[in-house]
Amino acid sequence: GATIGILGGGQLGRMLAVAASRLGLKTHVFEPGANPPAGQVADRLTMAGYDDAEALRTFAEAVDVVTYEFENIPTSALDVIEAIRPIRPGREALRVSQDRLSEKDYLSELGLTTAPYADITDLASLEAALAAFGTPAILKTRRFGYDGKGQVRITDAAQAGDALGELQGAPAVLEGFVDFSAEISIIGARGLDGAVACFDPGENIHREGILRETTVPAAIPASLRTDAVLLAAKILGALDYVGVMGVELFVTPKGLVVNEIAPRVHNSGHWTQNGCAVDQFEQHIRAVAGWPLGDGQRHSNVVMENLIGDDMDRVPELAKRSGAALHLYGKAETRAGRKMGHVNLVTPLS
Ligand code: ATP
Ligand code: MG
């Protein structure tokens, strides 16, 4: 069988490797950090830095196709790999999603609605954007942010200087605050043949910028469900995308507003592991391996709860609960704010 190369050895890489294994495929994980969760389940692990061109070349030659579990792979590493093997999803998806400014520009040009946003280069541009959008507003670093890191909420224009200081000169965008009634996300997939399939949208609850819970079905009208599918399909088609993508959306009285896209499997899609015959991880592996997409029809209602830090203390109780499917990532150390696992609380549709 084919071998799938996976850049990144975290929990997403781990669950991709498990899905590939179930399809009889081999996996080879590339990860700079020690003790990666994916290393415990992959067929092979290369521990090397993204600046190690020789290691990247050897890795690429040992696999048939390369995919990834995170979007911040350095461009130089992608160049080395792409000269040897296909990268799926492709470079355009990475270019667009690595930078919040290019992401918002791209989505706006597609005709989708985003929060009002502005490129922030100095105090003057921040003050001008605050005057235009009002407060509250959110200053975000353009690159490398996740779980709400690299973000400052500004509630008063007088805080502009302090907010810039907190980001320590990193390139940033200001976003106007979206007054949403709910946050949902849609996990879409596009195959090598151009076929598109979407999972049912889930409703997300964040605390301190971190996803805590996803519930399917989302409590939204059918029309918004359709809007979410069409919007995801539009992005997937425009990018000539191959693989699974997560699209985070705000629900507002004027319709759906796109928050951000992730060119990979997504935390808010973990419910699919116990809610569908084919989950997001298998769907992604199918797509990047050139297989037909699988059946992502939802057969159960699911509440997915992330187990973060001390939430791990709940595992003994959850292990006994009926309808609870545990997914633990095998991380050696529990730390505050660290995603250690998740549980899917499943109620089959009758
Ligand atoms: P992720 O881990 O999902 O990649 P992130 O660090 O990229 O997170 P965002 O998704 O940009 O962060 O923001 C985190 C959360 O903060 C959002 O899910 C939402 O609850 C809130 N938020 C972000 N931007 C806005 C906005 N413009 N208006 C209102 N709320 C927002
Ligand atoms: Mg993000």
Ligand code: MG
């Ligand atoms: Mg987000």
